[in-house]
Amino acid sequence: MAPPPTNDLSLAQLSLGRAIGRARAGEDRELAQKVREGGEALAHVMAGLLKMSKVHAPDNRAFDAPVDQLARALDELVNLLGTVHLVAVEDQVYVNEVRIRAEGKGGAxxxxxxxxxxxxxxxxxxxxxxRTAVRALVAGFAQKPAEVAPRRALQQVLLERGVRSVELAPRFRFQTQGEDQPMRRDPVEALLRTLGLVEETYDNLAAGRILNPLPLRRAVVEILEIGPEVPELWENLGGGAPHATHAASVALVALLVGKAAGLRPAALQDLGLAALIHDVGYACLPSDVAAGPEGLVRHPPEGARIMLRQRGFSESKLRRLRAVLDHHRDHMEPRGRPSALGQVLRLAEDYATLLRVHASSISPSDALGSMARAAGSAYHPALTQVMVNVLGRYPPGTLLELEDGRYARSVSPVRGPDTFAAPLVRIYDLKTRALSRERHDLAVEGAVHRALPG
Incomplete structure (x- = not known):
């Protein structure tokens, strides 16, 4: 008989193994059905109450029965799921990633x-x-929206009325199957939105709230629709807090590699989401522990534990858990190889970390070269080659000295077979550190003399 696990990683993996067994036994389907039924009740009653608030005062006795119904439906879902996320995207309604039927007389x-x-x-x-908090929630929505930042204003109103356990989520729109053409999305706005969501997620976790993956998944879908290779995404990575910038950098590299490796759309979305939250385990560690070598070892299982607080299991959640648990494991570990998503995430994480820690002494080209030399031992050899192929000889951010004596920054990954060593660049002023407004295509004109650190 095997001895009981004694460390955090083993305990988290044991919990994950048991969860996989339960999911395979069919509990996940049963849970999804319960969520769907309870979610329909919650959404229909909530929509009905908000409509009633337009014609009745909050203290009207007509609210008594639906207020009781909402409180009961919510209690059942909280007991089942922990935190309950009720999200409306256009005319579709979801409860904790389970789509519910929005048709019917309730008006969800x-x-x-x-x-x-x-x-x-x-x-x-x-x-x-x-019941008092339900009435306060409905009364808050019944009031006239603020002219500036209405969601934030309503959140403050709810706090003042004692409704502290309800968090308002931003609006999202995603392309549906019935649309013939994808929306034109602004890459810079999408990136800034993603950075803001990562910061908000870390703040919520630090406050003891349960992880809500839905907004982050929408952000990943948006980046995939734009294309992780678009230069504007790579040019504006420095616009957030350091931890959010690191998460977004890891996500972009991971999505680029995963896309080139042929991962299915659902797996790509899970990979991107895992990349955005791969370091959330640090939020649960004391600052002195997080900053030291112990934090490096403990944050993957702590991150998995955070994800496990969101009750229920699905194939997507299990993929994300494996990726977060595996993202610091070597390819050739004796106890077994990491998951495919974990191996992609390991590559992206190490690459971004090398550049963050040694930015002044190595170039992105140097970082990529050092990782390529560890292919087959630390990293999956085929995936490492894919990363080299998509980032190119001069990955985004590389400081270049051109043959004509000017300096430039690479701002694009590889765009095709002929551009492996000829990226898009912006001319760079060494004194002012300013970049030119226009991009130059080295595949059309110009040549690289050498890559420089920094």
């Missing part, structure tokens, strides 16, 4: 429009609500 299909009045796209219930 109209929930999105009711929430949108205050520029909200959903609600996260971190605990159940008593």
């Amino acid at each position: 299909r109209d929930l999105g429009a009711e929430l949108a009045r205050h520029n909200a796209g959903g609600l996260s219930f971190h605990a159940g609500l008593d």
